[in-house]
Amino acid sequence: MRHILSVLVNNQPRVLARVASLVGQRNFNIESISVGESEEPGLSRMVIVTNGDKHTMEQVSKQLHKLIDVIKVQNLSADSVVERELLLVKVGASPASRTEISGIVEPFRASIVDVGPSSLMVQATGERSKLDAMIELLRPYGIKEIARTGVTALARGMSRQKAISS
Template sequence: MMKKNTIAVIVNDQPGVLQRVAGLFGRRGFNIESITVGASEEPGLSRMVIVTDGDERTLEQITKQLYKLIDVIKVIDLSANAIVAREIALIKVNAEPSVRPELLGVVETFRASVVDIGTHSLMVQVVGETTKIDAMVELLQPYGIRELSRTGVTALNRGNSK
């Protein structure tokens, strides 16, 4: 059964590691829905959070292939446990003065914030699960989205698990 898998990959912070990981997915025909990379709690190591589709067998293949890469230290299947997953989006939307009160109502409902105001536009920042971002984008669509930038998912296991 196909499902969304969220995996964390701890890697050496070296040039070209992201390219090698992404290349592995491409060569094997695995799709990356989102990938985020940043510093980890360990100096010299980075954490990649990758969201991909696949069944258990596909996830097992991905894990085995990742461990073959020299700079991969650890692969963690975050989907196996409860996680906290977040994404950030910046959305620039048409906002003539007459529709601003209505737009601000949408922003408030999603606990988002206005981070820039132009003469004919607003830029909104929204943080949350992917479904929340998708819903906000859908509601802002009728106003006319000028630009949209999303970070991709970042995630950690809940509670005391590591």
């Protein structure tokens, strides 16, 4: 089962490494991890996407709480969440195919952010499935490079918050 963990941590060196190591020691593959400043000065929010059963994820949450720099762990999987990912994709594009590619990215609310002599760079945000669908439509033009941020997520305003503070 897919799980999204939101982990509020002190913004200190090596915290990311300790959190990732702890999850890896439990034999979980991290599908994605994103980290950035939070609403509180000095704190960062990590959003970790992984797979595992409910019992094991509870154990991972308990172990995360034991880390000194972890302030709060929230399993967003049980809540109604807003999740997004940022995608940059560089596509082969001759001047003749640019209008066609533009027509593909427009319904995805994506935008062309760079134009080169033989390529376009497209920026898109959304759920993973939406971005995957756009990539598949762009594939015939020749994808040169892809960069993805991984999932970032927050519980919706009316979600029940299952957060445990340490």
